[in-house]
Structures are given as C-alpha cells and as structure tokens.
Amino acid sequence: MxxxxxxxxxxxxxxxxxxxxxxxxxxxxxxxxxxxxxxxxxxxxxxxxxxxxxxxxxxxxxxxxxxxxxxxxxxxxxxxxxxxxxxxxxxxxxxxxxxxxxxxxxxxxxxxxxxxxxxxxxxxxxxxxxxxxxxxxxxxxxxxxxAMSYTAEERYEDLISNYPHFLQRFPQNMIASYLGLSPETLSRLKKNSFK
Amino acid sequence: MxxxxxxxxxxxxxxxxxxxxxxxxxxxxxxxxxxxxxxxxxxxxxxxxxxxxxxxxxxxxxxxxxxxxxxxxxxxxxxxxxxxxxxxxxxxxxxxxxxxxxxxxxxxxxxxxxxxxxxxxxxxxxxxxxxxxxxxxxxxxxxxxxAMSYTAEERYEDLISNYPHFLQRFPQNMIASYLGLSPETLSRLKKNSFK
DNA sequence: AAATGCGCTTGATATAAGTCAATTCAAGAT
DNA sequence: ATCTTGAATTGACTTATATCAAGCGCATTT
CATH class of the missing domain: 2.60.120.10 (Jelly Rolls)
Structure with missing residues (x-):
C-alpha cells in the first residue's frame, strides 16, 4: 500500500x-x-x-x-x-x-x-x-x-557534483567501475585531489 | 517536394x-x-x-x-x-x-x-x-x-560491423574522434589488425 | 607546372591508467 | 573474543594510448 x-x-x-x-x-x-x-x-x-x-x-x-x-x-x-x-x-x-x-x-x-x-x-x-x-x-x-572528453579526475568531480549521495550509498569500488576506472586508480585520484 | x-x-x-x-x-x-x-x-x-x-x-x-x-x-x-x-x-x-x-x-x-x-x-x-x-x-x-568495456580495437571492429558505410562516408580522423581515439592510434590499429 | 594544404602514416617518447602483490582495517560470522 | 572476509590503500611495474614531429602522397589552387 x-x-x-x-x-x-x-x-x-x-x-x-x-x-x-x-x-x-x-x-x-x-x-x-x-x-x-x-x-x-x-x-x-x-x-x-x-x-x-x-x-x-x-x-x-x-x-x-x-x-x-x-x-x-x-x-x-x-x-x-x-x-x-x-x-x-x-x-x-x-x-x-x-x-x-x-x-x-x-x-x-x-x-x-x-x-x-x-x-x-x-x-x-x-x-x-x-x-x-x-x-x-x-x-x-x-x-x-x-566518457569521451573528460579525464578520470574530471569524471569523478562530475559525479560528485551531480550525484553527491552516490558516495554515501555505494562502495568505492562500485563507483570506480561506474566511472570506468580500476579501484586502485580511484583511490589514488582521491588522495591527489586533496592536495 | x-x-x-x-x-x-x-x-x-x-x-x-x-x-x-x-x-x-x-x-x-x-x-x-x-x-x-x-x-x-x-x-x-x-x-x-x-x-x-x-x-x-x-x-x-x-x-x-x-x-x-x-x-x-x-x-x-x-x-x-x-x-x-x-x-x-x-x-x-x-x-x-x-x-x-x-x-x-x-x-x-x-x-x-x-x-x-x-x-x-x-x-x-x-x-x-x-x-x-x-x-x-x-x-x-x-x-x-x-565505451566502458571495449578496447580501442574492439570499438573499431564494432563500428565496422554496425556501420560499415561510415568508412566510405567519413574521413578517418573523424572516425577516430568518434571512437575516442587520436588519428595516429586508429591508423596504427588498422595496420595491426591486418596481420 | 609549381605551390599549398590536408589527410594519412610512421617513429620516438611521454603519460595516464591498469595490473599484480602486499598490508591494513573494519565488519560479520563462528 | 577470535577468525574470516572483503574493501581500501600503497608500491612497483607494465601496457595502452596520446603527443610531438617528420615525411609522404594526393587533390585543389594559382
């Protein structure tokens, strides 16, 4: 109901x-x-x-x-x-x-x-x-x-601004796969973008 | 008319x-x-x-x-x-x-x-x-x-089988850009796939 | 015929991202 | 509480593709 x-x-x-x-x-x-x-x-x-x-x-x-x-x-x-x-x-x-x-x-x-x-x-x-x-x-x-024009980092930024709640709801390795990245690459990306 | x-x-x-x-x-x-x-x-x-x-x-x-x-x-x-x-x-x-x-x-x-x-x-x-x-x-x-799962070569093969007439109608550098590749990469790709 | 531009190829090198492997850490299961 | 499992991180190395640069045909223009 x-x-x-x-x-x-x-x-x-x-x-x-x-x-x-x-x-x-x-x-x-x-x-x-x-x-x-x-x-x-x-x-x-x-x-x-x-x-x-x-x-x-x-x-x-x-x-x-x-x-x-x-x-x-x-x-x-x-x-x-x-x-x-x-x-x-x-x-x-x-x-x-x-x-x-x-x-x-x-x-x-x-x-x-x-x-x-x-x-x-x-x-x-x-x-x-x-x-x-x-x-x-x-x-x-x-x-x-x-997918065609952006670098991995730009795609991640894009995701953060368009679907911020994704980060709460989905584990990182799923996000990585969704972005077309290996889990390791996404992990490193996050570390670097903090600088 | x-x-x-x-x-x-x-x-x-x-x-x-x-x-x-x-x-x-x-x-x-x-x-x-x-x-x-x-x-x-x-x-x-x-x-x-x-x-x-x-x-x-x-x-x-x-x-x-x-x-x-x-x-x-x-x-x-x-x-x-x-x-x-x-x-x-x-x-x-x-x-x-x-x-x-x-x-x-x-x-x-x-x-x-x-x-x-x-x-x-x-x-x-x-x-x-x-x-x-x-x-x-x-x-x-x-x-x-x-775009997510295929290599450059697979995407090109895919294009050939789905849109064979594209090769006649569009110059190679346009096809390359459409596939998300540099013209050089597509050129090399074609050469290798003949072997 | 010479000149210009452009698309394609090829070579040498650079770079982004993937792969493999080890370690830590947290969460669930026993 | 201990054990197991799987996610995340980190490091070393590999690979795919981009970039830069040069040269070659081929067509169009002059």
Whole structure:
C-alpha cells in the first residue's frame, strides 16, 4: 500500500498530472511488489528482461562481465529509478546485462504488455513516459560526452557534483567501475585531489 | 517536394502507419527545407538549438571542443537521421555542442513547438517518436557499454560491423574522434589488425 | 607546372591508467 | 573474543594510448 504511494507520487510529480482513483486501481492491479535481498539478481545475463521495476527502496547495479572476467558497471540505481535492460525489455532478446541488488531491494514490477496498457489508458503515465524519455536522452548525451572528453579526475568531480549521495550509498569500488576506472586508480585520484 | 517524400516514407516506415493527405499537408506547412554547404554550421556552441533537422541528403558531425582546444565527435549523422542537441532543443538552454555539415547538407527543419503539434495531431508521427525513443535508448546503452568495456580495437571492429558505410562516408580522423581515439592510434590499429 | 594544404602514416617518447602483490582495517560470522 | 572476509590503500611495474614531429602522397589552387 505505502509502496504504491511512492509510485503514485512519482508519476504525478514527473508528469505534472493527477492520477484518478481508477488510474490508481489499474496500476495496483498489475504492478507487483517484489523483494530482493542484497546480492540477489533482478536480471541475469542471457535471460530476457520480462519486467521493468520501479525502485521503492534499496539500490542496484547494472553490469556486464567481459571475456577476461572483469565487471563493468553501466548504471547505479536508487529509489525512484526504473530498473531494466531496455533493449531486452523492448525487443524481448536475451540480455547482456546483470542487474543485482546492492542493498535489500523493494520494487514494483510490471511487464511490457502492461506498460503499453498504462500508456494507452492513463494520461499521467504516458506524460511521465515522455518526460522520462527526454531526461534519459539528455542524461545519456551528457554521460557519453563525459566518457569521451573528460579525464578520470574530471569524471569523478562530475559525479560528485551531480550525484553527491552516490558516495554515501555505494562502495568505492562500485563507483570506480561506474566511472570506468580500476579501484586502485580511484583511490589514488582521491588522495591527489586533496592536495 | 521530393524532399518531403523522403520524410513521409521515413515516418510511415518507422511508425508502421500511413500518413493521410491532411497529415502530409500539415507536415509540409511547418517543416522548412534548409540547405547548408560543406563546413557550414547547423548549430553553434552557445546558441540554443531552436530547430530539429531531418537529414534528406548529406552528412554532419556533432562535436565539443575541450579546454585544450581538442575536438570530440559525439555523433556522426547521415541521411534519415535527426539532427539536434536534444538537451538544448528540449530545455531551450545554450548548447555545448557544434553541429557542422561534413558534406553539402539538405535538411527539413522544425521547431519544438511544431513537433509538439505533430505529436498531438498526427498518429503516425507520435508512433514514430515512440519507436525512435526506444531505438535511441537501446543505441545509447550499447554505445555506453562499448565505451566502458571495449578496447580501442574492439570499438573499431564494432563500428565496422554496425556501420560499415561510415568508412566510405567519413574521413578517418573523424572516425577516430568518434571512437575516442587520436588519428595516429586508429591508423596504427588498422595496420595491426591486418596481420 | 609549381605551390599549398590536408589527410594519412610512421617513429620516438611521454603519460595516464591498469595490473599484480602486499598490508591494513573494519565488519560479520563462528 | 577470535577468525574470516572483503574493501581500501600503497608500491612497483607494465601496457595502452596520446603527443610531438617528420615525411609522404594526393587533390585543389594559382
């Protein structure tokens, strides 16, 4: 119940529209609460990402494992973020990513087919989707630019100013991987930047 | 006139829906043909990206210039691609990017306000927008992964298999910058991969 | 035909970041 | 309380890529 309040608030806030009682009932009917304990997987490489999850509580990481066995974190996610490999979710192809809970995790999850229904029938939901799509496009553009043009140190500074809470919520080695750095390099970087 | 046929075909192909005669008239009313000669700018750093352009003919690059004066290409664009800095276009903020014609360029351009109208009134157009948004999300996810996890050589192989025509249309130093490499490094890379 | 500019290549060197290995430290488990 | 585990740090060394510099074709201009 209070899980759903978080989702309702989020949709209304982002879309700038109100949800009717009917809208809420429809959402509650098909978004299923799911709990994962720390270290459990929301999605495993090779599986199809059947569900998209809205994070009510906890955190997660989306990562790949390369041929040498090294992990690369593509996304770190917190409360009020959506959890999915969108390629797999949209196209129903096997995913190349793993999504793992970094803390005990509570999500509300739904299938692509249900999402299509929401988009059709709930104006606030489709308005939200449009805003999110814009935000994602902008964020991706920025992150890509940072990855291409910035040095390791600049990317770290950037992270600090854009997502300061990340430093509290995620261990350093995860941050390093997210920035495309080895844990050692990030450690040294921090030491030097204090001077 | 034949310019618009390219746009109409594109919208119908991507959306899977047909455009009515009214739809087409509406599009022709507000999409303006614009020609740029090679080396001219579609968008300059610091300006607001007032227009989104649909490329009918030609090619372009989107790039930033860092403090050291080095250019970094974020996007290489060809026929049937959309041209804009979406952050600036959506939010009307000054752009950090430059968009420059690499060949003589013909685009059909429109403002954000007009696009909103199309989304409201032309079903094929809004269906197209949804598909594009999905494709962008997927492409961004892939490119980000490539940038994080792949070596220079793997990124080049990746480019060859995903966009083989890029090699014909863009000079090598542009490809290098797009891959986040110096021209020298790409040159050496090619030599070694032949062995 | 000469001259200019430009993209590509090649060589020598510099630098940023990765790798491997050892140590410390804190947190959880027994 | 002790033991174990894993994160963070630090040092020594390696590697990938950038930088600087020179030279070579090739096209465009004069």
């Amino acid at each position: 209070s899980n759903f309040e978080a989702l309702f608030d989020y949709i209304q806030e982002i879309s700038g529209k109100l949800l009717s009682a009917d809208d809420k009932h429809l959402l509650m009917e098909h978004f299923k609460p799911k709990k994962l304990r720390k270290r459990q997987y929301f999605l495993q490489e090779g599986d199809v990402c059947k569900y998209i999850g809205f994070i009510v509580k906890g955190s997660a990481r989306t990562f790949t494992v390369d041929e040498k066995g090294h992990e690369h974190i593509l996304k770190l996610s917190l409360e009020k973020w959506w959890l999915a490999d969108f390629e797999s979710f949209y196209l129903l192809t096997p995913s190349r990513f793993n999504i793992e809970a970094l803390e005990d995790l509570e999500v509300l999850q739904s299938t692509n087919a249900q999402i299509e229904e929401y988009l059709k029938h709930i104006p606030a939901f489709s308005a939200m989707a449009n805003v999110i799509s814009q935000n994602y496009t902008i964020a991706n553009q920025k992150r890509m630019q940072a | 034949s310019n618009f046929e390219a746009l109409f075909d594109y919208i119908q192909e991507i959306s899977g829906k047909l455009l009515s005669a009214d739809d087409k008239h509406l599009l022709m009313e507000h999409f303006k043909p614009k020609k740029l000669r090679k080396r001219q700018y579609f968008l300059q750093e610091g300006d607001v990206c007032k227009y989104i352009g649909f490329i009918v003919k030609g090619s372009a690059r989107t790039f930033t210039v860092d403090e050291k004066g080095h250019e970094h290409i974020l996007k290489l664009s060809l026929e049937k691609w959309w041209l804009a800095d979406f952050e600036s276009f959506y939010l009307l903020t000054p752009s950090r990017f430059n968009i420059e014609a690499l060949e003589d360029l013909e685009v059909l351009q429109s403002t954000n306000a007009q696009i909103e109208e199309y989304l409201k009134h032309i079903p094929a157009f809004s269906a197209m927008a949804n598909v594009i948004s999905q494709n962008y999300t997927i492409a961004n996810q892939k490119r980000m992964q490539a």
